[in-house]
Amino acid sequence: MNQTTLELSINAAARREADEPRSPVVTLDRPLQLESGSTLAPLRIAYQTYGELNAQKSNAILVCHALTGDQHVANLHPVTGKRGWWSTMVGPGRPIDTDRFFVICSNVVGGCMGTTGPASTNPATGEPYGLDLPLVTIRDMVDAQAMLIDHLGIETLFCVAGGSMGGMQVLQWAARHPDRVFSALPIATAHKHSAQNIAFHEVGRQAITADPDWREGRYLVEGATPRKGLAVARMAAHITYLSEPALQTKFGRNLQDRDARTFGFDADFQIESYLRHQGASFVERFDANSYLYVTRAMDYFDLAADAGSLANAFMGTKTRFCVVSFTSDWLFPTEGARQVVHALNAAAANVSFVEIATDKGHDAFLLEVPELFATTKGFLDAAAKTRGLTRL
Amino acid sequence: MNQTTLELSINAAARREADEPRSPVVTLDRPLQLESGSTLAPLRIAYQTYGELNAQKSNAILVCHALTGDQHVANLHPVTGKRGWWSTMVGPGRPIDTDRFFVICSNVVGGCMGTTGPASTNPATGEPYGLDLPLVTIRDMVDAQAMLIDHLGIETLFCVAGGSMGGMQVLQWAARHPDRVFSALPIATAHKHSAQNIAFHEVGRQAITADPDWREGRYLVEGATPRKGLAVARMAAHITYLSEPALQTKFGRNLQDRDARTFGFDADFQIESYLRHQGASFVERFDANSYLYVTRAMDYFDLAADAGSLANAFMGTKTRFCVVSFTSDWLFPTEGARQVVHALNAAAANVSFVEIATDKGHDAFLLEVPELFATTKGFLDAAAKTRGLTRL
Structure with a gap:
């Protein structure tokens, strides 16, 4: 072992101890009643917390993660060794300030990072659920989170915040548990999945189920992994997370480690190499069946249909909302955010709306976008003042 | 055989005789010099013609087809039994009027409808080429077409017209053979493929090559077909051909033949059913390796890089241009058409530019768009007058 390798090992070990605690997991006795009519038990929820809950239990912020987040x-x-997906947003002195707020994030039901999902053991068979796991919805994800919040003894969340599918959960929380949500920060999201959104998800699912190593969903039992199918699904989805101008600026038609085109099918272009890398690395950290379940949950999301109208979904709410969209986000365009804002207005809710100019596309909610940070900090500061939250 | 089946058979037979001639195929003696430096011989070109060539051979319009056209x-x-892909545009009394013009369209080199492509027999082995076919480019497609035009004894084309990849060929024709193109009608196209365009193509190629039935490109020799991979590629591409508003209007979140969601992975939504159908039917008529070759040709297209600048590519041209784009085309947006127009202006070319307002997306060039028909007819009429073409 040379010096560099040794240092890396020491660093990795230190990192494991200091920054990579295994997520606490709570196993809940009560079954989760699913929107489909099925129940799920036992329900395990894996979560992380940051900062400290105050004595009044009034400073808790629930962060909801997106499709492939956790x-x-x-x-x-713990798997990739990379910084957390919202480490720019959440931490001491960050917009979601862990010196001030108690931040909770749990892996969604249907996920693959410790919460019950298709890779979990089916108590009826002793084998992984696979497709025998009942389908879950955004509402089911939120109800599971509510059970966790109960378990933590928190009555009302100071804020629920999240982007993309996380934003769907924010909206669902506000609609389903209005008295438990003091403020809500839905970012880069919509109250329903569009036809184009569903179409891209369906391509991803078809790519996975076309892989013979998917084995009709039984790949874990049979010792296989549908790597290629899952990688293709990730590649297709990844394009939708980036804006065309961002792709143009970042990659354009630049060649990858070569001076000229090879007149073949290698990754001549940087964008090809980048996408292949995205596909290959995703497979290392995500479960293919979870991808099916969680994409399906997003497709099924339609708050307006559930409540008769979107305004109905929020009628009488006391929650304070800040709705955020990004100009170059073509997956969840500003128009969708505007529909939510109009419905909140119709429901006489307290709502502010910020459309942030950026070329970073849908992924902007994960990136260093100063206006997003300023908006978040300003919204939370004002809400904290209204709630009488002082610094710890 | 019942009555209906009998009638269908009779109709099919009649159709074969009346409307589905086998395409003439010319086998050219001279090898095709490819941009890669390789040569291709023998070169077979399958083509169709409509209308009659006049005595001066001055009324020929070359139509160039798109990625999956022919x-x-x-x-x-002959395979699908459906009307030709531009039968709304080309025919007696149509905008490209076969009572007046002699219309030629040949299957591109690398294609799979009779022109030499990866499914053709490699004379060196007696087996299908597969990946042993040298890579072809848009320039190679145009040079093959030029050899066909030579073969037909036509010196100058009255017009070269096409959409999408067909439009790339139009631009390449005008840049490479300026004296042979009296007028050019590039529609819904660009002078180079963008990073996002390449990205979507790469997803399609990865889907195909991920299919174990692709057999490293040797599926024809081994009696397999990478159906699932090709279907996924088609599905992903198909989304890019339609605008989000068109998808919303046509499908929205409508369910397919059911009253409620099934809480499963069936095609609950119409958009899913539609995409699956698109994938499945495409596989019946297209060769997977051709899809690799032809997408690659598009990715490699960059007229500006070839000529130093786009204006250089057209400098001194006498060709009359009409550049057409569609407002809702996000695959080949108006911005790309505008770049072509600016370059043509810089090259002091005769150019008109029409951006057509439609919600039909990229596919608009294939659809009944009255403004496209009027633009085409007007442009051809004016060019015919300039060229002194009278009605036959």
């Missing part, structure tokens, strides 16, 4: 918001990720 | 512009398609 509970590792602000610590090093 | 030479069957205006006759019933």
